[in-house]
Structures are given as C-alpha cells and as structure tokens.
Amino acid sequence: MAKGSIYIYSGDGRGKTSAAIGRAVQAATEGKSVVIIQFLKERGLEDSEFLKRLEPEIKLFRFEKSGENFEQLPEEKKQEEIANIRNGINFAKKVLTTGECDLLVLDEVLGLVEKGIVDGQVIQSVLESREDTEIILTGINLPDSICILADEVSRIENVKFKVWE
Numbered sequence: 001m002a003k004g005s006i007y008i009y010s011g012d013g014r015g016k017t018s019a020a021i022g023r024a025v026q027a028a029t030e031g032k033s034v035v036i037i038q039f040l041k042e043r044g045l046e047d048s049e050f051l052k053r054l055e056p057e058i059k060l061f062r063f064e065k066s067g068e069n070f071e072q073l074p075e076e077k078k079q080e081e082i083a084n085i086r087n088g089i090n091f092a093k094k095v096l097t098t099g100e101c102d103l104l105v106l107d108e109v110l111g112l113v114e115k116g117i118v119d120g121q122v123i124q125s126v127l128e129s130r131e132d133t134e135i136i137l138t139g140i141n142l143p144d145s146i147c148i149l150a151d152e153v154s155r156i157e158n159v160k161f162k163v164w165e
Helices: 016-029 075-098 109-114 120-128
Strands: 006-010 034-038 058-062 103-107 134-139 152-155
Touching: 006 016, 016 034, 016 058, 016 103, 016 134, 034 075, 058 075, 075 103, 075 109, 075 120, 109 120, 109 134
Parallel strands: 006 134, 006 152, 034 058, 034 103, 103 134
Antiparallel strands: none
C-alpha cells in the first residue's frame, strides 16, 4: 500500500497554522476526514467556535490543559504538560495506525523536538506508522531527521521590503 505524503510548513513567518487549516478545509470539502492535533499553543484552536462547527469532517484535539505559554509554566506544571503532550503524540500514532482520517495535521509538533519535549526519533516513528494518511507538520525549526522524511517542505518567512525613494 502506498504511504501518505508528508508536508511540512516551517519557518519564522506567520501563517503556518493558517496554511495547514486551509489545507484541512480543502480536504474536508473533497469529502475527506481530517484530524488536527495542536501542541504548544497558549490559546488553542479548540477554543474557536468556527472550527467546532466544522465537525465531524474536521476533528480538533488539544491535550495540553494549560492555556499559558509552556516556557512560562512552573517546573511542576511543565512536567504535567509534557505528560499530556506525550499522550497527544501517542494519540496521533493511534490515529495513523487505525487509519482514522485521511489528513492528520500536527500543529506546532516541530516545536516539541526543538524544546526537547519529545525526541525526533519519536516523531519519525509516528510518521512511519502512517498508511495512506497524509500528514502536515508545522513549527518554526525543522530538524534534518524529520525534513528528510517529507515529500514537500514549505518555508514561511517574514520579509520586510525597503521602500525606495
């Protein structure tokens, strides 16, 4: 069986999550089922009334309990959130192995590797468990170990243009 494609939206520019959601909506309009799992967001998409109306075609999950910035949490709360995040990663692997959706979006998952919350090998293992499910990963920094698994990488950057006088 063919493996689903892996797409990565990375870089320091704004719009990575928006691009992933746009692709999710496009997939849903094609009759495909979508699961979005969001990580490391202070206020998650789960809070969006608009996205809740897109269920059941687009299902949204956020395993972190805190609405605060991960870096600013006290160490005890960070450890609790790390356990919650790892549950989210395990859920992603389950979604892929059961073929629960046609498109899986792992929003800000690359930040988990950057912050040392999960190892790049864990993400590789999740990606390799896919069958024909397409996967979108987002995050600022892109580890080489994950980049080489991608079918397509989009780099989103902030660009400031000078006005010539």
